[in-house]
Amino acid sequence: MQQASRARLLVENSPFFQAAGATAMTEVLRPSFTQLLPRGAVLFEQGDEPDFLHMLLEGSVGLQASVEGCGRTVVELFGSGELFLAPAVMLRLPYLASAVALTEVRVLMIPAEAFRDGVGRSHDLCRATTQLLARHWRLMVDQVVDLKLRSAEDRVARFVARRISEEAGAGDALLPEPRTAIAARLGMTPETLSRALAGLERKGKLQRGAGSATVADRTALVR
Amino acid sequence: MQQASRARLLVENSPFFQAAGATAMTEVLRPSFTQLLPRGAVLFEQGDEPDFLHMLLEGSVGLQASVEGCGRTVVELFGSGELFLAPAVMLRLPYLASAVALTEVRVLMIPAEAFRDGVGRSHDLCRATTQLLARHWRLMVDQVVDLKLRSAEDRVARFVARRISEEAGAGDALLPEPRTAIAARLGMTPETLSRALAGLERKGKLQRGAGSATVADRTALVR
Secondary structure (H helix, E strand, O other): OHHHHHHHHHHHOOHHHHHHOHHHHHHHHOOOEEEEEOOOOEEEOOOOOOOEEEEEEEOOEEEEEEEOOOEEEEEEEEOOOOEEOHHHHHHOOOOOOEEEEOOOEEEEEEEHHHHHHHHHHOHHHHHHHHHHHHHHHHHHHHHHHHHHHOOHHHHHHHHHHOOOOOOOOOEEEEOOOOHHHHHHHOOOOHHHHHHHHHHHHHOOOOEEEOOEEEEOOHHHHHO | OHHHHHHHHHHHOOHHHHHHOHHHHHHHHOOOEEEEEOOOOEEEOOOOOOOEEEEEEEOOEEEEEEEOOOEEEEEEEEOOOOEEOHHHHHHOOOOOOEEEEOOOEEEEEEEHHHHHHHHHHOHHHHHHHHHHHHHHHHHHHHHHHHHHHOOHHHHHHHHHHOOOOOOOOOEEEEOOOOHHHHHHHOOOOHHHHHHHHHHHHHOOOOEEOOOEEEEOOHHHHHO
16 A cells, blocks of 8 residues: 555656646556566566556666677666656567666556557647657667767766756766666776776766765766 | 649658648648758758758758767768657757758758647647657667677668668668768768778678669678
């Protein structure tokens, strides 16, 4: 009961729920349910046809993609409040990546069919979906630019900065994901990630902690 | 008159028009107009607020992103029938990249406000937009995986293969864009691109031409 109302609150505070509105969300939420999964759990696998749209309520999920003979990488990390992967659900196409819990996660499972029906019936839900997809496209564009133009140290600095609220301008950036997952997300080896963090520490831009980094000045970090 | 009806046909055959339907498109097309622009023309600049949504009717456009002190790159190439950049238009946010005509282009200019109004009024147009954005997200995910995992030669092979219809399975892949733009799109130098094409030719996977590559077996090219 306590857990159910906590999950409810997390759902209602998500940007997608706020954009779609309570009326549009009611029907989508009726057949949905939450799951608590341990670190390492696989939510879905690359190549699967989507049965659910997932909304992460707590924790961190990595989108992991493999190419035969070339190994695997992390395409993106999603934190609490994020919906994934609406593109595969909307297009009824196999997932381009697996989703792996990088911490313990609480996740809302929205049946894919219910979501597609909802988008077909509710214009508000459809509009919220365009906002979500537009935002996610920009995340990927940002990553492509990062990979093509920025040095490892710059990429790490921007990644850490995004974990601190712009308003606060300083604080602890939580990095609960395994070092290997963060490195893969940033397109570098774990060793390069460690060197970049050490380099930023030497320059006084952050202080490394266990599963976090303390930043005194967010603006200076990304300058 | 001849030109107007040709443009009309190109618009009506675009995947977006097909998805949205003629009724939904009528109001969006009323204030829209086409432009014929020379190679090198800048359709919009990174940092600009979008005034138009662009639909490419003929030619090729490159999305070019710059980072101060780190140079510039090509985020994506768009060919005829593609709409760009709906995410910036929908979110009313500055463009993350400039759009540069890489060939002579014919482009339909849809006023951003008219498009947003249309998406707000027409559920069909809104649904077509979710399909478009979902497809574009998957393009970027594919590119991120490419950049992180695949060799230069594999990336070039897949790029060339995408320019040949899957049904045909063979034929001439048109590559009308400047070599530098294709190389930047693929996250490599022009020299690496040339070496990769030469390598693929040596393996009998393609034959280089002027602004094209002849592929005898599309499946063998990407194997």
